[in-house]
Amino acid sequence: MATEFKLAPSILSADFSNLGYALQLCDDGGAHWIHIDVMDNQFVPNLTIGPPVVKSLRSKTNKFMDVHMMVIEPEKLVNPFARAGADLITFHIEATDDPQSVIDLIKSTGIQVGISLKPSTPLSDIEPYYDQVDLILVMSVEPGFGGQGYMEGSTARRREIKDKLNEQCLQDRVLIEVDGGIKLHNAKEVIDAGADVLVAGSAIFGSENPAKTIQDFYNL
């Protein structure tokens, strides 16, 4: 098992009336990152967080803010989220006809760039960009909602990405993040199959003691 991985609690499953407390729980548990799910009710059938909320979160935490944009026309939101304090912005390959310009735009703001794809999108769609991104986010559920079950097929996809990164000597430069259905009972298997960053929402914020659950992830 990989000895080091980062846990990114997804605040999508936290109490939106008390996000400051959610940050506190992440601190108490010792989480590395905060995963922020941005949905526009067009790319996915749900509507969540915009730049003003990220700005408020930034004023309350120094943690690495991992913004997962599930939106069409991602280029329109890159600057607002970067200015709000995102450390990394991930966009979806399905959401744009011009992935290269989105990558260039995110880089131009000085923050890190991630690329993601839905479970049914061929890996060949993102392969041309492996050497240009900091992170590849592999969805293990259909994007849109927390609390879904882990899609087993995503394990083989991560292995394939890992192999390609190794072939291109990018394995130490590009992180693989997995998002959706990660629980305490399957986290070890997910890490073993090649994941550097685990996103977990309902497993953490749906538990009785979120700070302890974060620690339990690290103690696996």
Ligand code: DX5
């Ligand atoms: C789904 C989001 C996920 C979600 C994960 O579209 O991208 O980040 O919060 O939630 P869980 O961990 O409950 O599957």
Ligand code: ZN
């Ligand atoms: Zn996400």
